[in-house]
Amino acid sequence: MQLSVIGCGYLGAVHAASMASLGHRVVGLDVDEARIAMLSAGETPFYEPGLDEILKAGLASGNLSFSTDYADAADADVHFVGVGTPQRKDAQGADLTYVDAAITSLLPHLRPGVLIAGKSTVPVGTAERLAEIVKPTGAHLAWNPEFLREGFAVKDTVDPDRLVYGVADDTRDEDVAILDSVYASILERETPRLITGYATAELVKVSANAFLATKISFINAMAEIAEVTGADVTQLADAIGHDVRIGRKFLNAGVGFGGGCLPKDIRAFAARAEELGKGESVAFLKEVDEINLRRRQRIVDLVVDSFDGQPFGRRVAVLGLAFKPDSDDIRDSPALDVAVRLKGLGADVVSYDPEAMKTAQRAHPQLAYAESLDAALEGAEAVAILTEWKQFRQLDAAETAAKVARPVIFDGRNILDPADWRAAGWTYTGMGR
Ligand code: UDX
Secondary structure, three states, X not given: OEEEEEXXXXXXXXXXXXXXXXXXXXXXXXXXXXXXXXXXXXOOOOOOOOHHHHHHHHHHHOOEEEEOOHHHHOOOOEEEEOOOOOEOOOXXXXXXXXHHHHHHHHHHHOOOOOEEEEOOOOOOOHHHHHHHHHHHHOOEEEEOOOOOOOOOHHHHHHOXXXXXXXXXXXXXXXXXXXXXXXXXXXXXXXXXXXXXXXXXXXXXXXXXXXXXXXXXXXXXXXXXXXXXXXXXXXXHHHHHHOOOOOOOOOOOOOOOOOOOOHHHHHHHHHHHHHHOOOHHHHOHHHHHHHHHHHHXXXXXXHHHHHOOOOOOOXXXXXXXXXXXXXXXXXOOOHHHHHHHHHHHOXXXXXXXXXXXXXXXXXXXXXXXXXXXXXXXXXXXXXXXXXXXXXXXXXXXXXXXXXXXXXXXXXXXXXXXXXXXXXXXXXXXXXXXX
């Protein structure tokens, strides 16, 4: 099929390349000329395993192209909208400027019967509003949320655990058939497919993220209790996780969640619920957000306490800057936030991340960035692991002790074995253990 993907950020670039890898002819559109030039040259604008290969293959086969000109999307049968919906600068709600601009720019190029499939995460009610704008052109609108995780974005796009089509009643069969053609090879694997109205499809996405965020904050709340009782939250998570109704996934306590999705999505959801007069229904999300942010301060306090409240000029190695491993994304990253807070208190922070140094440096040039893990560790008087990269998991306690000035470690992701590290002479502190 002939497809367009509006917005070539994380979601859009992955979606465009993935759809081309499924055999469709795809044009990716973005207003950012530099980004389009990069993608056209086969360069990925961010680190995402597997994207590089399918991007290059798509360009080489001629199935994939990129443009800044909406007219190049005019032949498409389906227009996917994958632009960003960041948090508003002045409030907690979502900024829909890019979604609205995408639809407005697309309008002159729409033909009757073509489908616009929204993929961006939007406040419930957005699709219904946009459908009215699109109606006069004879094009249809569906909402088809994505659930991709960074680090697994390509896999989650070409092999998702479910597909959700939010469609209008009057064009339901036609629109379902179009989306089924797009996703034919995915549906062959009997991937669950749910057909809903607009509101449900929009809510599926935000409620999934709200649930995941709540699960993380739940275990971090248990970490707070563990800290004052001498319990170990990782053992607790293992034990409750054996109950299949609870499950062990997303029960890792630590410095909490960050990234381009969970934090802004729970805030936007709470803001939308307020607008709908149902603020109390998701009031707990404010608590989820607060628990999450408290964990960042907790590790800062632990580090400061280890210097008897005088962190000024003391050397702290911060290991990890990305919001999660296998990513160079630093949006709302707990790791970077902790590094910045410690630096703000006067500590001599030297940070290291296997992939996110460049993105972090752009956002926070005031921080010191080590060229290697060893360089970060050298002379450190405290080490804080804040992103669970494999490289940090595999650190050897004795070898690492020989590199630092003072063997004091804060395991912000609970990835090390406390007994091993203590046996090697370290003062080990985890989160809630
Ligand atoms: C998330 C959702 O998982 C995905 O379905 C949605 O489409 C987009 O948002 P992503 O932002 O890539 O994906 O990250 P995710 O893997 O969910 O992790 C989010 C944050 O939670 C990370 O900072 C991670 O370190 C943290 N986390 C995750 C925990 O602190 N503990 C856990 O047990 C799991």
